[in-house]
Amino acid sequence: MIQTFATQPFDDQKPGTSGLRKKVRVFQQPHYAENFVQSVFDSLEGFEDQTLVVGGDGRYLNREVIQTVLKMAAANGFGRVLVGRGGILSTPAASHLIRSSGAFGGLVLSASHNPGGPDEDFGIKYNVSNGGPAPEKVTDAIHARTLAIDSYRFFEANDVDIDTLGSTTLGDMTVEVVDPVAGYAELMEKLFDFTAIRAMIADGFSLSFDSMSAVTGPYAVEIFEKRLGAPAGTVRNATPLTDFGHHHPDPNLVHARELYDRMMAPDAPDFGAASDGDGDRNLIIGRHCYVTPSDSLAVLAANAHLAPGYAAGLKGIARSMPTSGAADRVAEKLGIPLYETPTGWKFFGNLLDAGMATICGEESAGTGSDHVREKDGIWAVLLWLNILAVRRQSVAQIMAEHWATYGRNYYARHDYEAIAKDRADALMAALRDRLEALPSTTNSGGTVQSADDFAYSDPTDQSVSRNQGVRVLFEDGSRVVFRLSGTGTEGATLRVYIERYVGADGDLALETSEALAPLVKAAQEIADISGFTGMERPSVIT
Template identity: 60%
Template sequence: MAIQTIPTKPFAGQRPGTSGLRKKVSVFTQAHYLENFVQALLDVLNASGADAQALTGQTLVLGGDGRFYNRAAVQIILKLASANGVARVLLGRGGILSTPAVSAVIRRRQAFGGIVLSASHNPGGPAGDFGIKYNAGNGGPANEALTEAVYARTQVLRELRISDAPDIDIDRQGLQQFEQMQVDVIDPVADYAAVMRELFDFDLLRTMFQRGFTVRVDAMNAVGGPYARAILEGELGAPAGTVVNAEPLEDFGGLHPDPNPVNAEDLIAHMQQLDAPDFGAAMDGDADRNMVVGRNFVVTPSDSLALMTAHARLIPGYKDGLTGVARSMPTSAAVDRVAKALNLPCFETPTGWKFFGNLLDAGRVSLCGEESYGTGSSHVREKDGLWAILFWLSLQGATDRSVEALVREHWRVYGRNYYSRHDYEGIAVDVANVLMRDLRAALPFLPGRQFGVRQLVLADDFAYTDPVDGSVSGQQGIRLIFDDGARVIFRLSGTGTEGATLRLYLERFEADVALQDEPVQKVLAELATLADQVAGIRARTGMEGPTVAT
């Protein structure tokens, strides 16, 4: 065995997006493509490091969601890590670690950082997507300064340092030697489960199942399955079969592992039956997203965050109250109303979990969430699907109320924010960029205009100044805000791998309880028409409507 220096050439387009570098599997499997990105990352970490400490001699966490190419990528990364001075790698058995579990392991084991192999909710399989991102020592996604430094390094990289050692057995738990580096293959669930025990009353949850409370959790053939089985069925005593589609598959069994009513249609169908379970939920590819469903009742992510905030003191891990809450800008303002009533600070950030990290580290927020089915808290530095499921189970146990009863009571007290996201997928990149460019150019001329019964009071391109470190992030989405509080938001998604995805967010507040049970798309149809009037979506894209509306 020896460390080899191999010549290479840069690849264009290796700039990490909102959640790391995501491309088609066919792109990642090109010779040296993954190697180049990882070598660039290791070079940057060794050159600067967290807190001016270099990576050499440190411990990294490694694991992924089990999608196609996960196992092969693990072996490549181990060979690169061993050749670049890493002393120890904590590897999830079988190459498996959910994204929130990576964060938990980094924090509990005080590792230098971690590498997550996932394209989250994107499709898997040989023709699907693959992804990689770096999480720092706080357990959260790397900041923009680091990801930009990695990208810059990828563009000048000329050589790889890699071991020629044979592959190791990643399914055998325990210590193994790899060159001068130790590889500790760990139980992927253990550290994460320990964190959950610290937050929730497991005795209460066991009692719920003993009394016949029924649950259906759809893991969508993704990485959340082993975690949900181990905790819900193993520790809490839920009946076998409570967790369905629980075996992680390289192609997710053909499912699109994005937990929304469109993709989790099997769960929705079960929750609409006369003998539906008391509670339903789904997770995504890397188990950091969640969808909460009651009997014939779907909870929006924005309402979920707001309701969690309102009832957090019922959960043991938050019984002393919250320091504050945060939401991404496109997420509805439902949580803002709760925060105001509870006299809590409420922060509005760009999309991307990394923007919550500074607020969490500084102790300025305890809960945070975004509209794309992600909620989380200070227990890790990622959104966390199973944590959210345990939170909602605990709320039902503590209040003896159903999902629907909890949400309707919340609307009665705080009002309802009718809210929807319309995704226009597969748009030609140049068409999407011109649409956004023209919208930005029109912004100075929009405030004061009348649109039906509404007057536009604010039109801007959202920019965020981090209150902790002062960093500024611009062009984070175009906001149109009206005199009645209604909002229309436009932004391009940073998680796709083909073409561009335009995301349109629509929101309208309703305080009158008698008007809180209308069909969402009907209520928001006027705003959708207004958005098309302003941006010319149909004329520019040739699409009569969104690909997906959630």
Template identity: 70%
Template sequence: MTFKSVETQPYPDQKPGTSGLRKQVAVFQQLHYLENFIQSVFDCVGDVSGKTLVMGGDGRYFNEEAIQRAIKMAAANGFARVVVGQNGLLSTPAVSHLIRHRSASGGLIFSASHNPGGVNGDFGVKYNVGNGGPAPENITDAVFARSQVIETFRIAQAPDVALDALGSHDVGGMVVEVIDPVADYADLMQKLFDFAAIRELFKAGFTMRFDAMHAVNGPYAEKILEGMLGAPAGSVVNKVPLPDFGGNHPDPNLVYAKALFDLMMSADGPDFGAATDGDGDRNLIIGRHQFVTPSDSLAILAANAHLAPGYNKGIAGIARSMPTSAAADRVAEAFGVATYEVPTGWKFFANLLDAGKVSICGEESAGTGSHHVREKDGLWAVLLWLNILAKRKQSVAELVGEHWATYGRN
């Protein structure tokens, strides 16, 4: 196996945003553009010899090609193991969990989140650190600085890895482990939520519609909601991840998930509706005739989290982004716990989560999560809603109305 050092030239526009580097696909297809950024990351994270790196993406156009290049670069840079989802798929919260579960040094996430996909769409790369969360600003600033002076990148001269089948492969002495993208995440969800109660909810005739938006959470939702929890077959729609998300915009809001909203507002709509975005970290929650804002969803989840086994000892605190309403603050006041306000960007929740100061986090742009990972988690929010509905034995509209009566409407 030959490791090659390839000469390259810097690109001036590789400064990561709040969640990695996002550009149009055509930009990433420029000569060595992707390799420059990945090498800059590897150059800024210290000695990686003997360490594990997690990789996966949302299945958008250019995903597998980018992962194949990144695997070869990881081998040439000295990683001992790469853990990658089958077909290159891993949701962003699943990557965060795997980093923590496998004690990996970090992970590369190939996604542009809720941005459109396809050959004329967007692509992105984000590095998450050893706690499972997005790289903090000191690392992203160093990566950008490195990208401005990069002269070479290192890559293995090796054939592509077969990502379509589970198994292990050798790339230049580095182990590449192709795993079921859902299994470890599903195991974690079983520990957090009362699956038996949710199964009974569905057995009693409860109905739902989950729109996976032809994005990464399709396989996760089908396995967990229909396969493990007994939601009726067909409850999960648009469940096959597609490179262009079926020509749609994978953003779970009232513009791009209007079909779901219209169904939920109809006379014969299901009891519960939900959707998640391209990489599976954002969520939309709608009850029959009841839209739930992201701010209200955060507050209601925090107020009722104790009904789930993973949170039955209560919450340590709540954190929210600055633009998020104060609905969660009212819950924190009633529970006698602290509220923390942070800038927009999930990376700013990580220190609070690591310090054990908060259990539940959320932001105005439809992101909610908890201490189980260091990313927002769309399917986690859906499952916590289901757990709460199963225990409270109320409709979404009844639950929201009672919450407003108790805590006020913010």
């Protein structure tokens, strides 16, 4: 039976670049999740009798909200919902399922790399029919509706069995529980030379993949152990847990420290990797050789032609503005365009849909291609493995040859987390007020050449996105970027991106901290970070 329930708006349901993210306790408020889901549906047109994809990363509250979504989808007129068995769908797998099934769109239940559990984070993101995150015009419409909503529609019924493959009905709507892994794994086999990777592993190549007790466990076991023949146990923390085993499922050098230590040990495997809560981010570490996400993007782009799915070459490379310029030099050598976009995968989606770019990447460990419209952690690992299988060199050797060809972008990101929002906003406002005065001034980083607040004009639709981060560029080509992140659920996170370029004839073997020390000091001098935030050092350095 379809029922209509009266409700009142919440004033905190504005979705960001990755949907709506809040603490679990917030989502557990009466009507909170229902209001947002109904606002999504109310903002869409033409979905009657169409297909909706639903799944998530398995975090706390995932299964309960899926039941809510199913019943609301039935009440609002969808014809079919595809849901991953057990409520599981990695974000890239959800994107692929939307695209391969011709779905109208999908709801991805995840807070990505944020912690999970009853006192931690939850999120809901709407993806459109191309499989990518909703563009701003859609998220703006959703937000406007959340501020005016007065009722939602709900189909009263018992919960649907989402643990058994097959179809059932919910009123006039079909619910089809699908294997969350099979279709995605088959896509990977089409893109990469599994025969060559399998042979490399059979010859003794060793790898270690940390799923961080998050969604990629089932995908990694199926692909790395079953299809590529890596020994059982290659995939660690392979069972998705509602609290990620108390891990913070962010694949960086702080939260994936166990993997890093393993890869730096005397008996380290040849290759190590990790992925995050919903499977869209990646960490790459060779034996005794950490690869920054920015360098990883550049290496993957330079060598993508070695994989069957990219043998024809790349149409273009896209990177987010805070990502280092390493990929720019690859694009220049390949004679293809390089697009610098704001942070947020939806900006890449427009370029991918228009056939203007093939490979995209963000410094926050997100890399992907035109095979889906999300970043994809396992995809990045497989492309690395394909490259290693063809070149038969170590990760360290590949990185050394890359820097000898293109030069090296020494790079780090300093995160200052859980800052009071008014203080973070004041810091950014003060920076913007100083933009005109900064050029020609000197500080510990050298002489400032230019400073601006990055704005992006999308070449596919001419839309303009402003205030995307303050950039300070120095005369020697170094830069510092200041930006507030929208992925947290408490306070604000200030991200400071620090980059120094050294040409191929320069010193390519410096410690990153040593290479960047003057610029780190300059960032403090320019922005007075400690004065505004009260923090003497960053929460996380990656």
